Structure formats: C-alpha cells, structure tokens
Amino acid sequence: MEPQQQEQQQQPKPQLSPQQPLCPFCHFPLTQSYYFCPNCGKKINEPPITTLKEIGVYLLSIFLPPLGLWPGIRYLFSKNQRTRRAGIIAIILTILSTVITIWLTMIFFNQISQSLTGQMNVDPYKNLVP
Ligand SMILES: [Zn+2]
Numbered sequence: 001m002e003p004q005q006q007e008q009q010q011q012p013k014p015q016l017s018p019q020q021p022l023c024p025f026c027h028f029p030l031t032q033s034y035y036f037c038p039n040c041g042k043k044i045n046e047p048p049i050t051t052l053k054e055i056g057v058y059l060l061s062i063f064l065p066p067l068g069l070w071p072g073i074r075y076l077f078s079k080n081q082r083t084r085r086a087g088i089i090a091i092i093l094t095i096l097s098t099v100i101t102i103w104l105t106m107i108f109f110n111q112i113s114q115s116l117t118g119q120m121n122v123d124p125y126k127n128l129v130p
Contacts, residue, residue, distance in 0.1 A: 048082035057086060061093035068094045
C-alpha cells in the first residue's frame with residue numbers, strides 16, 4: 001500500500017483590491033472568501049445562508065407574509081453578502097405578497113359591493129317602470 005500524497009489545493013486568485021481587509025485580531029491580510037482567519041482561526045465573516053434555508057425563507061415570505069419579514073430583517077444585518085441579499089429578497093417578496101393579498105381582497109370586496117349596489121339599483125326601477 002502506497003501512502004497517497006495529497007497535494008494542497010491552492011487557489012491562485014490575484015485579487016488586488018485597494019483596501020485589502022485585515023483580520024481584526026491579528027491583522028493578517030484576508031480575501032473576501034475567508035470566513036475564518038487562516039492565521040489565528042478567529043471567525044471573521046459569517047458563513048453564507050444555506051440554499052435550503054434561503055428557499056424556506058422565500059416560501060415563508062410568499063405564503064405567510066408577516067412571518068417571512070422577521071428572518072428577512074435579521075439576514076439584512078448579516079455580515080455575509082449572500083445572506084444579506086437573501087434578506088433583501090425575502091423582504092421584497094413579503095411586501096409583494098402583502099400588496100397582492102390586499103389587492104385581491106379589495107377586488108373581492110369591490111365585486112361584492114358592486115353586485116350589492118347593482119341589485120339595489122335594479123329593484124327601484126323595477127317598481128317604477130311597469
Ligand atoms: Zn487573525
């Protein structure tokens with residue numbers, strides 16, 4: 001049995017940003033892809049929201065509008081860009097869902113009131129015109 005030598009996968013990304021973020025604990029230069037400092041191991045960025053959670057929040061926002069707002073706002077204050085984006089989408093979906101629900105309810109009540117006033121308008125004329 002030969003011992004398998006695993007080569008360390010290095011990702012050469014020459015990203016030269018004007019303001020390279022530094023670890024707030026040991027001032028080690030970081031890239032945006034790091035969630036933990038490779039030097040001191042402290043947590044720097046929150047790991048992104050999982051796809052399953054993301055879909056769950058969207059569904060919650062669409063079908064149960066007020067409930068989707070809370071995780072949406074919470075995600076909005078996340079340090080992670082993808083989580084923040086999910087929060088924004090969740091809030092937009094909540095607002096859209098609420099507006100559509102109100103809109104459909106108004107159409108529904110308009111139709112009821114129209115049919116009621118329609119009946120009320122018809123009845124007097126029936127009595128006046130023989
Ligand atoms: Zn560090």
